[in-house]
Amino acid sequence: MSELPFRSVLVANRGEIAVRILRTVKALGLQGLVVYHAADRDSPAVRAADIAIEITGPTPVAAYLDGAQIVAKARAAGAGAIHPGYGFLSENAGFARAVAEAGIVFVGPTPEAIELMGDKVRARNFVAERGFPVAPSAIEDDDPASFNERARAVGAPLLIKPSAGGGGKGMRIVRDLAILDDEIVRARSEGQRYFGDGRLYVERYVERPRHIEVQVLGDAHGNVVHLFERECSIQRRFQKIIEESPSPGLTPDERTRICEVAAGIARAAGYRNAGTVEFIYGAGEFYFLEMNTRLQVEHPVTEEVTGLDLVAEQLRVAGGAPLGYGQEAVTSSGHAIELRLYAEDSTRDFAPTTGPVLIYRTPAGVRVDSGIVEGGRVTAAFDPMLAKVIVHGADRVEAIAKADKALADLVLLGCRTNAAFLRRLLADPDFASGDMHTGLIAEKPALAEDPPLDEDQMTRLLAAAALSLRTMRDAADAVPRLHAAMGGWRN
């Protein structure tokens, strides 16, 4: 990698993605820097970095969103490049611009591409005007006065989304047009609150839709390739929790088409660096949903099937190097699955959980990208995703079996997680047969419930607790054996 024009990379992020980026940075012989808020002082990212620089803010999240402070610290530390990870500042065009103006390489697309794809309305128009498939829709900005009428004309079911949105916030499904006007009012207030922007658009909602996205990679010389698709239909409240590649739902023809459309969109946008084109797919049709102009949480799935290190590719093209290979050189082999381990309680409507990480052991021979470390603490200050378990098998059946074993072997004690829920999902017959859609979890509330413990499990758990509690052992040890033998009768 001697052609890189920088010798150090600062990661403007935290958690598992900061650790993952630093791994590649260091493998390439570059110096790895990370910024951190005091709440993350003992985090694995801080431990993994060559240099960790403290940032401050009114809240921990605010510190990671403070682009001006991060650029100033990066400059003072002499960082050659900044990798924003995902979330936080990763899709902030102003930040990308400020980084470049400070003479630092931004590891991501151009500010113009971020702006284009960050505005859902502009992005959709851009894609539609170039002949790529989009769902029937109505955009408030076209003519605010007639928006409700035009929304009604799209027909039920429809989906209301904030123009500035992302990650499912503020989205509403309307199946009964009688409540459309009320739902528009609510979506507007949510958009205003989350994004400071109350503009909306609506589009046809595809019933039992699958979420399929395509990884693309472009360089500064006009070359674009796709790295095949990922299926991310297993979601709750629009949050992905299991992702895989290839999608079990596409025919080979559909797969070729969707991947070519994604590469075409990226090419039309003059896209550089790694990006993801998301589609909604149902009944043989697919529509452009949005393009994410960053590295995705689920990128390891693509790395497993293609053998490419996406962060290394990002750094290479950010440094100005050409891709150096064409589409025919990118191949996919076997089947990969990623499971997101969340600190949440599936039996309490997925409420986030917190607690100390007393014991944390990851299964041998499986890729686990972790943002937690034994001795640390899971708090409510950040996103509740703790780690990602990534498996690769010769085929989907083998990958599912490996995923289930990995989850069973992963030990995290002290904070409740969704591991048992993920195992129930893997065992679901519809998931196993590949017959899924984004509403699968909502449709099967029983999956969220822990099955009752049988008597044998209960006895073993109580035995484990009794033998581990000092109070109970001491009480048993204090009673002379003769009395102990009689104790049960006297009680």
Place this chain on the structure above:
Amino acid sequence: MQHMIAIEDALHRVWLSRDAQGYVLHLGAQQWPVALDGTALRVAGAASPVTIAVDGDRVYVHIDGAAHELVYQSPIAFHAAEAGGPAEDMVRAPMPGSVIATPVTAGDSVAAGDTLIVIESMKLETAVKAPRDGVVETVNFAVGQSFERDALLVTLASQEG
């Protein structure tokens, strides 16, 4: 001596004793010889691999590929909870999150059902309501601050006398 251990919401009365061979677990009318040797748990001779962590009154057990949390109920805490307390004066967090609005301050009079504090937990916004009429004594968190589950968010002045 009887002990109470909770698994999820169910309480179990258990008792541990010793005999010549080792420990015996008493559960209802049943008894099992039990032993824990590192990561091997034995109940009536049958062994299961386990990983256990103890944190105060909480015991975390990974067994059969899943983690469980058990809570030891000290006799004092158990009886206090049964007897009831001034729970209505204390408004606690139903889940961990952060504060997005504080419509009331100390000294304000509120009616049952009034919003005391608005919290956000991931994508859910929840208005926490007053459980009764009263006067706000303290608001313990400011906008932007985060808290854990069961944190004391707002206290109402007690209505003694």
